[in-house]
Amino acid sequence: MSATQLAALARTSEPGTVLRRFLALDAVVTGTNALAYLAASGPLGRLLGVDPALLLALGAFLAVYAAGVGLLASRARPAALGVRAVIEANFAWAALSLLALAVWLSPTTAGAVWTAVQALTVAGFAALQHLALKSRQDTSS
DSSP states (O other), X not given: OOHHHHHHHXXXXXXXXXXXXHHHXXXXXXXXXXXXXXXXXXXXXXXXXXXXXXXXXXXXXXXXXXXXXXXXXXXXXXXXXXXXXXXXXXXXXXXXXXXXXXXXXXXXXHHHHHHHHHHHHHHHHHHHHHHHXXXXXXXXX
């Protein structure tokens, strides 16, 4: 997603709307990733050099996580505690992905690139959600 597209998502006078949009985008991207892992763990496992069983497990986890983030995004005013949990989980996911890449996984080149790109994407969601939550809190004070 380009900076222009992100700016368009953030364009509103209501900070709560920005937060909900970034949560919803996170849920859609995560859910799409989950479905891909669940539906095509074999071919994706071969492409990425990752055990298909690991992709299945990650797909199941991500499907549940995406549903939770989507539910949070559907609230008129997502609970700050829930949003902070999503932010922390996203930062943890990004860090663990990079750690796994460095220490545990032995992926193909495509798998290494995919792991790094998805880690950066998830960290980006966390940063955007953090800024949007902070903005919402600043305007409600």
